[in-house]
Amino acid sequence: MKFSIIMPVYNAENYVDKGIMSIVNQTYNNWELIIIDDGSNDNTYNVCKKMIFDPRIRLFRINNSGPSYARNYGLDKSDGDYILFLDSDDYFEINALNILKGEIEKNNSELIFFANYTDKYKNNNYIIEKNNSIKEVVYKNNNDLKNDFINLFQYSYIYPVWNKVYSRKIIDKYNVRFLESIKFAEDLVFNMKIYPHIEKAQIIKEALYHYVSRENESITTSFNINRFEQLNTMYNYCITVIKKWCPKAINLFSNNYILEVSVCMNSLFNKDSILKNKERRTFIKHMVNDKRVRAVIKETTLIGKRNILIGKLIMFHQIDLLYMIAKLSRTSFR
Structure with missing residues (x-):
């Protein structure tokens, strides 16, 4: 062997x-x-x-x-x-x-x-x-x-x-x-x-x-401008498999997707991000308006206070609040 x-x-x-x-x-x-x-x-x-x-x-x-x-x-x-x-x-x-x-x-x-x-x-x-x-x-x-x-x-x-x-x-x-x-x-x-x-x-x-x-060498502390698009590519492939192979895991996997959407928002404020504040708002607005994100939130029973909060703010287009949460999460937690 x-x-x-x-x-x-x-x-x-x-x-x-x-x-x-x-x-x-x-x-x-x-x-x-x-x-x-x-x-x-x-x-x-x-x-x-x-x-x-x-x-x-x-x-x-x-x-x-x-x-x-x-x-x-x-x-x-x-x-x-x-x-x-x-x-x-x-x-x-x-x-x-x-x-x-x-x-x-x-x-x-x-x-x-x-x-x-x-x-x-x-x-x-x-x-x-x-x-x-x-x-x-x-x-x-x-x-x-x-x-x-x-x-x-x-x-x-x-x-x-x-x-x-x-x-x-x-x-x-x-x-x-x-x-x-x-x-x-x-x-x-x-x-x-x-x-x-x-x-x-x-x-x-x-x-x-x-x-x-x-220290200081984590994917969560390095900025990837394509992270959200890559997250969607991953989700689209995996959820297709899960729906066919293990449908009981759909809700759990979709909750994880929403959590990762919020991580994408947080990453806009990473130390190595070259984005200006206006560009960060534009990215957050892009995620909020994404049809996939909104459909997943609508179809999913959200679990946990953070996911429930983020889900509600996205559905009500609360760009400013999401911007503040992402900024605070990055500066105080990561």
């Missing part, structure tokens, strides 16, 4: 070695690490190049095209029986592959969800702050997975690709690839392409992955 670990890297010269060494030091040896430098403009490529002292590591350099393209590139270059994804600032437990191999052999799983640690990187130290573990489950068929989908959704297990191992046969059979037109929630779109086709899956409680939170 061979594992392919796909690792896109971009401007990660200060910490990429941690993730690479977490694979090199694995207690299970049949693996390949495919590193894709996505057009870094720092010294990342040279740092990675110096670390290719193991023939199981392959390094590729491409023009900057975003994480979806880089991961697809890695998928095309890989030949393992099972696929994992590693972000450049994160790392695996050194026994991760050995544990996954044992679980796959025991249950013949096509997909495994595994727990993760949340680390805080501060003052050159990695500090474990949380073990994001839930109850172990074995799904014997797709219906079992579908029936537990809301539970997985509420624990945020359905979103990322880095807390899963995937059967290559499923990825190839259904030609599953990342949607390259978006740089937001691309993980979720990839996963929603897979979930309806999985017959054997499981959750294991062992935390095998370290998700590292670095």
